[in-house]
Amino acid sequence: MLNYRNVDVRYFLILILTFNVFALTDVVKVGLFDVAPFSYINGKGELDGVTFKFLKKLETESGLKFNFTILPYARLVDNLKDGNVDMGMFYPSSKNSGDFIKLSETLGNDNIIVLRSDISAKALSDLKGKIIARIRGGKYYDEFDNDDEIRKVDSVNYAQSATLFLARRVDGFIIPRVALRYLIHTNNYRKEDFSHSIFVNHKKNFLHIRNGLSEELKKKLEIANIEVIKKYKLKKLEDLL
Secondary structure, three states, rough: OHHHHHHHHHHHHHHHHHHHHHHHHHHHEEEEEEEEOOOOEEEOOOEOOOOHHHHHHHHHEEEEEEEEEOOOOHHHHHHHHHHOOOOOEEEOHHHHEEEEEEEEEEEEEEEEEOOOOOOOOOOOHHHHHEEEEEEEOOOOOOHHHHHOEEEEEOOOOOHHHHHHHHHOOOOEEEHHHHHHHHHHHHHOOOOHOOOEEEEEEEEEEEEEEEOOOHHHHHHHHHHHHHEEEEEEEOOHHHHHO
């Protein structure tokens, strides 16, 4: 004969154990910068992008729970500095030294400068006097970033940089190769319009964390970063496009 009292007790115990499992899962507030194809809201209203995809794999591997929020790049940096988010993934900058912790080197990007076909240039030194669009606040390479003779025009995103370029309002624009591939595909651009370029560098992103994050969480994130890259044989973010 079925003992309903025992069934109720078992059901109650299962609920308690389930609650405890979720309660014991550490939650990490992760900030994403709102620039496609790295992290953005897609046509279905869902988070998407190569950085987001990588961090979702990191979440699974670490056994942690990530709560994602998407912000303009400058606000992400400020939120990490103020402790309103626990982690972000982006290029390191000496400007932010001490504001938060540069935890682990992770997947990076090949950065290039796309130029008009009538501009003859093989190196950054050939771009003096030229007007190059860049993402506002973006840091790519000291030789480019700090050269005042290369005139810079700030853009909101890479799509705006491409628009300025196609309208011939700038001589070129700096962009990670993965972002250029994404732009050409999503906008049905002609590849030949962007075929003239010079290689700038391969720059690694880092996992950055807020000051004060526990040593236990740091270790879990560091290990998961290594394991995800190894498990999926990833060399750069472009592999996740």
